[in-house]
Amino acid sequence: MGAIPDAFEAFVAEKDGDGVTRGVRRLTAADLPPGEVTIRVAWSGVNYKDALATVPDGKVARISPLVPGIDVVGTVAASGDPTFVPGAPVIAHGYDLGVSRHGGFAAYARVPAGWVVPLPDGLSLRDAAAVGTAGYTAAESVATLEARGLRPGDGPVMVTGASGGVGGLATRILLARGHETWVMTGKPAVAERLRALGVAGMVGREEAAAGEGRPLGPERWAGAVDSVGAATLPWLLRTLRRGAAVAASGNASGPAVATTVFPFILRGVALLGIDSSQVPIDERRALWGRIATDLRPLGLGDDTAEIGLDELPGALDAVLAGRADGRWLVRVGA
Numbered sequence: 001m002g003a004i005p006d007a008f009e010a011f012v013a014e015k016d017g018d019g020v021t022r023g024v025r026r027l028t029a030a031d032l033p034p035g036e037v038t039i040r041v042a043w044s045g046v047n048y049k050d051a052l053a054t055v056p057d058g059k060v061a062r063i064s065p066l067v068p069g070i071d072v073v074g075t076v077a078a079s080g081d082p083t084f085v086p087g088a089p090v091i092a093h094g095y096d097l098g099v100s101r102h103g104g105f106a107a108y109a110r111v112p113a114g115w116v117v118p119l120p121d122g123l124s125l126r127d128a129a130a131v132g133t134a135g136y137t138a139a140e141s142v143a144t145l146e147a148r149g150l151r152p153g154d155g156p157v158m159v160t161g162a163s164g165g166v167g168g169l170a171t172r173i174l175l176a177r178g179h180e181t182w183v184m185t186g187k188p189a190v191a192e193r194l195r196a197l198g199v200a201g202m203v204g205r206e207e208a209a210a211g212e213g214r215p216l217g218p219e220r221w222a223g224a225v226d227s228v229g230a231a232t233l234p235w236l237l238r239t240l241r242r243g244a245a246v247a248a249s250g251n252a253s254g255p256a257v258a259t260t261v262f263p264f265i266l267r268g269v270a271l272l273g274i275d276s277s278q279v280p281i282d283e284r285r286a287l288w289g290r291i292a293t294d295l296r297p298l299g300l301g302d303d304t305a306e307i308g309l310d311e312l313p314g315a316l317d318a319v320l321a322g323r324a325d326g327r328w329l330v331r332v333g334a
């Protein structure tokens with residue numbers, strides 16, 4: 001039944017007075033939480049939420065010590081549920097992983113069977129890690145906009161935080177589906193790479209401050225995907241076209257959003273909230289099936305870099321500082 005070794009490596013964050021100590025330690029199977037499926041972790045990824053789980057004021061970690069890592073991709077090591085046979089490739093992400101129970105920054109993870117997604121045909125384990133929570137959230141954002149009526153050819157669709165995980169993968173999904181895709185980024189160096197991918201236009205991060213406080217701006221976007229929040233979300237609301245919507249999932253530049261009601265009551269725009277962490281498992285499995293097919297990001301895996309557990313501190317700090325550029329994949333047991 002895929003025996004678990006006596007001890008294995010894990011990256012652990014533990015409260016220490018007013019601070020948090022972070023580093024690689026040895027854990028045993030007894031340290032893992034209860035659950036039917038034990039996964040031999042091949043890959044995890046670095047998400048903004050993982051970085052917040054390792055800093056004192058991050059408001060993400062609910063237990064200490066905690067193995068962060070909201071993404072788990074690997075193979076079944078042992079299972080008390082006959083649906084999941086040892087050796088089967090699987091994905092688990094969100095729910096309480098890396099928040100109130102140990103997550104993917106360890107050689108083994110244990111989860112309830114009701115959280116497990118069988119790896120869909122057409123995706124490798126590395127592909128699934130390159131998608132991760134960020135890409136899943138991006139796919140949910142695009143699917144939500146399209147379910148509301150957005151179609152390729154409707155006009156420019158704006159993606160903010162384009163160098164980041166959610167933004168980068170939303171950009172690639174929209175491009176693959178034929179949308180006229182525009183991006184906002186704070187990193188001029190990213191611009192050329194995105195243009196080569198087929199991005200139609202881009203604006204700098206500072207643009208979000210343009211017209212701040214005004215009720216409405218020029219009608220530009222047929223739709224938008226936002227993971228930045230703060231001043232960026234109100235800017236999107238006042239520059240959406242009549243009847244258009246923004247799918248909002250994040251707050252990389254801050255949670256406080258100051259908007260007037262005018263975009264809603266004078267242009268009928270819509271603010272669609274995206275929460276990928278608690279999606280019911282049947283919907284989650286179905287959306288992963290689409291990520292392997294019609295929602296597959298263009299050039300999946302191109303914008304990734306691989307790191308080991310011992311390199312996590314640098315990547316986590318870079319994410320918090322807004323220095324993300326694509327996705328860091330954490331090579332755990334691959």
Ligand SMILES: NC(=O)c1ccc[n+]([C@@H]2O[C@H](COP(=O)([O-])OP(=O)(O)OC[C@H]3O[C@@H](n4cnc5c(N)ncnc54)[C@H](OP(=O)(O)O)[C@@H]3O)[C@@H](O)[C@H]2O)c1
Pocket residue numbers: 046047048049133134137160161162163164165166167184185186187205227228248249250251252253254274275276277319320321322323324325326
């Ligand atoms: N609702 C959900 O289910 C869900 C799921 C996943 C993530 N999220 C949230 O979505 C947000 C993005 O997550 P992510 O994993 O994509 O993060 P990420 O990889 O770190 O990307 C965030 C991007 O936001 C942009 N940004 C703008 N202002 C920033 C600032 N002041 N500090 C840092 N970044 C700034 C940067 O892109 P540019 O330089 O290109 O502007 C950065 O690359 C986070 O708030 C995360 O918690 C929510």
